[in-house]
Amino acid sequence: MSVGFQAFTDSGLFQIDGSTPNYQLTASLSAVSQQTNIPTVINNASIQYTGTFWLCSFTFRSDQPPLWAFTADSGIMVTPWDFKRDGNLYTVRLITAAQTTVHLFVYSRVPVPSSRFGLQVFSPNGTLIADASQPFCKILDVVSGQYLPDYGWTVTRFPQGAAQTYDYGRPVAIGCMWPAHYISGSTNSNQRLWDIAEMSAVGVSGGVVTWELHRYNGGNPPNITCYRECMHYRFMVLDMTGVL
Secondary structure: OOOOOOOOOOOOOEEEEOOOOOOOOEEEEEEEEEEEEEEEEOOOOOOEEEEEEEEEEEEEEOOOOOOEEEEEEHHOOOEEEEEHHHHHHHHEEEEEOOOOOEEEEEOOOOOOOOOOOOOOOEEEOOEEEEEEEOEEEEEEEEEOOOOOOOOOOOEOOOOOOOOEEEEOOEEEEEEEEOOOOOEEEEOOOHHHHHHHHEEEEEEEOOOEEEEEEEEOOOOOOOOOEEHHHHHHHEEEEOOOOOOO
């Protein structure tokens, strides 16, 4: 744009460009995970499997598609289970490695506040671009990896990935997570020990983020049969300074 309000970061990146709405914090929710039986997988013999998980569910409204992020108390590991939309009503379900309080933060386009307090930036058509009274969605990092490298169908030994940790030096939350996942139900009754639910999970303690391939259910399978893409993961790390 040639005219209008613009704001830049210290590295020269646009923070507010005067025309693109910013995502800002619109809701903060908390709930305690509860043990719940969840249908997991139907195998090739049409057997429906279920697992017992510590599950936490959140429902919220958003006029625009939201970005949501999470943390859990005591650094407990969390994995997103599913995400549903019904009009402007959204439901997020997450599973946790142990019972804990999960905190969900919803970012979307903010409405014009009735207080009319603080700096507000509008686009030429009157859309609210930024409201200084609401925390902005600030992305610190994008973390990705492959517990099974490359792509395509494979039958191989089950991957063994050690936990990884990084300290961001400020309070953070996890958003836009795509977990590595392998859920298996055996057709052989002698192999039911191998019926597993193993997914990547992330724990947050202040600014320290720890992630691993976490076994929620089942025993140690001798091998894995899947597309390698199932063992790829990705998540964002959001700066929660002033929020947490």
